Amino acid sequence: MKAITYRAFGPAAEVLQLEELPTPSPDHGEVLVEVSFTGVNPSDVKTRTRGQPGLTGFPWEYIIPHSDGSGVISAVGDGVPSSRIGERVWIWNGQFRRACGTAAQQITLPAAQAVPLPDNVSLEAGAVLGIPGLTACHAVFGQGDVTGKTVLVQGGAGTVGILAVQLAKWGGARVIATCGAQGSDRARRAGADTVLDYRAEDLGDQVLTANDGNPVDLIVEVELGCNIDTDAQVIAENGRIAAYGSAREMSPKLPFMPLLFKAVTVDIILVYLLSTVERDRAIRRLNDALEAEALKFDIQKVYDISEVCAAHQAVEAGAREGAVLIRLNDS
Known part of the structure; x- marks a missing residue:
């Protein structure tokens, strides 16, 4: 799979790279998601420059950044119903306290972190739901x-x-x-x-x-x-x-x-760090608002996977008029 990675903290142009990595397999309780869009948030660029609070040094061989994303479940691990295969989902906490986030064509993560996306909501919008x-x-x-x-x-x-x-x-x-x-x-x-x-x-x-x-x-x-x-x-x-x-x-x-x-x-x-109760409540509220078509999503630009540096720099520049996304797979 194609993945955006960095192996040291620093400026986008110096540390971000596009490389081929093996496709992961879902463990027990996990799903494998074919990521259509990954969202770039201010916290992602801050993590790239200084790491995450509570983690010492550069804690892994490499990091695949980004917490937010959307896509389609293509495989499930033991303990996850096979009926979830083919489900459109949005992702939260993709790279929080773990090496591999949503800036790759595939991601494995606990099934609860891949939330079903209502049929009336685009995958682009789904990539904005996690942090914002x-x-x-x-x-x-x-x-x-x-x-x-x-x-x-x-x-x-x-x-x-x-x-x-x-x-x-x-x-x-x-x-x-x-x-x-x-x-x-x-x-x-x-x-x-x-x-x-x-x-x-x-x-x-x-x-x-x-x-x-x-x-x-x-x-x-x-x-x-x-x-x-x-x-x-x-x-x-x-x-x-x-x-x-x-x-x-x-x-x-x-x-x-x-x-x-x-x-x-x-x-x-x-x-x-929302508690399970708080997060479940917020997810239900968001889902109700989405089903009611009460939310519209401003997206400033969707970048190609090869334009990751420009996407990060756009977020760092501030004064945006919408979310910044990167397309990873055709949806």
């Missing part, structure tokens, strides 16, 4: 329904944010999104009731005005360190801040008193 889809779904619904509530999505035009806007709207919430001017139309098309410029000096006041002067119930947060003061201003008593990122300020200072006297929950989300 589950993160957005858990951030919005991690503490229950949002019907009748107000959800603020900070970074509402990003890959996770645009899905969070759609999921919250589908869930019956009023949605306020913040983003740059370039993404405002995308956030509106996704269903946001109000879209605000994240750079506005009076952003907190604008959020409250957009919610009829009332604080918001839930904040889906892409940049906790930069936005925590605004979040503390606009969050309601007993509200929740679901933070999945803080790249610009990795050591945030929390305004403890305002958060304390609102009894705010700051929920730090790492989608790789």
Whole structure:
């Protein structure tokens, strides 16, 4: 099989390569997936440059990167029903704490990590569900329904944010999104009731005005360190801040008193480590939204397998208008 690999950490152009590797065979409880598309996420490029937290040095002979992907099950190991052969699936945690991820034409992994893809959902969209889809779904619904509530999505035009806007709207919430001017139309098309410029000096006041002067119930947060003061201003008593990122300020200072006297929950989300209960719940919610055709997926570009360096560099550059995928097999 063709696989994208690297054998040392470093820049994409220096370490990524395309090579032929043996096709793996599924062990007990595993499936073999013919991967149609692999998704490139910010965490994938960060892992390529520095490794995964908790792992020392370069832990394997080589790494096949990427956690997300989609494809068709072609074989099953003992303990997995043969009826799953031919099933279209999407994949989560493909390369988390293991050497071989979804950036190869075949992957073996535990059967639970290959989730059936509804017939009305494309394989391209399936490759966006692992990290962005589950993160957005858990951030919005991690503490229950949002019907009748107000959800603020900070970074509402990003890959996770645009899905969070759609999921919250589908869930019956009023949605306020913040983003740059370039993404405002995308956030509106996704269903946001109000879209605000994240750079506005009076952003907190604008959020409250957009919610009829009332604080918001839930904040889906892409940049906790930069936005925590605004979040503390606009969050309601007993509200929740679901933070999945803080790249610009990795050591945030929390305004403890305002958060304390609102009894705010700051929920730090790492989608790789969702409990089985949390993940199953998020998968069910995602499936319901997909079946209801409530989600549209923005895909910036699909690269050829030979263009892996360009795909990684596109993610590293930021300011994307959708997901970045690599085609591995014809679907």
